[in-house]
Amino acid sequence: MKCPKCDYEMKPNQYKGVEYDQCKNCGGLWFDALEAEELVENKSAADIDTGDAKDGAKMNKKREINCPTCSVRMLPVHDIEQPHIQLEACPTCHGTFFDAGEFKDFCEETFLDRVKIWFAQRH
Numbered sequence: 001m002k003c004p005k006c007d008y009e010m011k012p013n014q015y016k017g018v019e020y021d022q023c024k025n026c027g028g029l030w031f032d033a034l035e036a037e038e039l040v041e042n043k044s045a046a047d048i049d050t051g052d053a054k055d056g057a058k059m060n061k062k063r064e065i066n067c068p069t070c071s072v073r074m075l076p077v078h079d080i081e082q083p084h085i086q087l088e089a090c091p092t093c094h095g096t097f098f099d100a101g102e103f104k105d106f107c108e109e110t111f112l113d114r115v116k117i118w119f120a121q122r123h
Contacts (some may be wrong), residue, residue: 003028004065004074004088004097015039015048021068026059027051027100030068036096036103046107051100060086060099069093079106083120 001010001021008025018038021030029049031039039045065074067090074088074097085106088097098106 001068004068005059005062010068015045016042020048026055028059029098029103031096033094040107046104049101049104053101056100056102067093067095069095082106
């Protein structure tokens with residue numbers, strides 16, 4: 001499987017029985033439908049995101065990407081609880097792609113994230 005952001009090979013991996021793929025170049029993570037959600041409940045799952053968050057921020061600027069599984073144009077999705085996180089999701093197979101650093105951030109909602117949400121709900 002090729003990375004939808006940089007076109008390098010993605011390496012299949014497994015964590016706690018859940019399969020995912022990680023790009024050997026940019027560190028992005030690909031999850032088939034519902035795999036990311038299975039891992040998020042386990043806080044130590046953030047450890048699988050070994051890519052450099054600075055590289056991930058650069059790669060996040062590339063918006064028009066196709067699903068590495070079914071080649072359909074992926075859609076940008078913001079996490080409701082952490083709106084600063086924008087990942088890409090496939091509308092057909094429901095797979096998700098996280099740039100390096102995004103999955104770690106997604107797993108580790110901070111106190112500051114909760115304060116931002118609280119203020120956003122008040123205004």
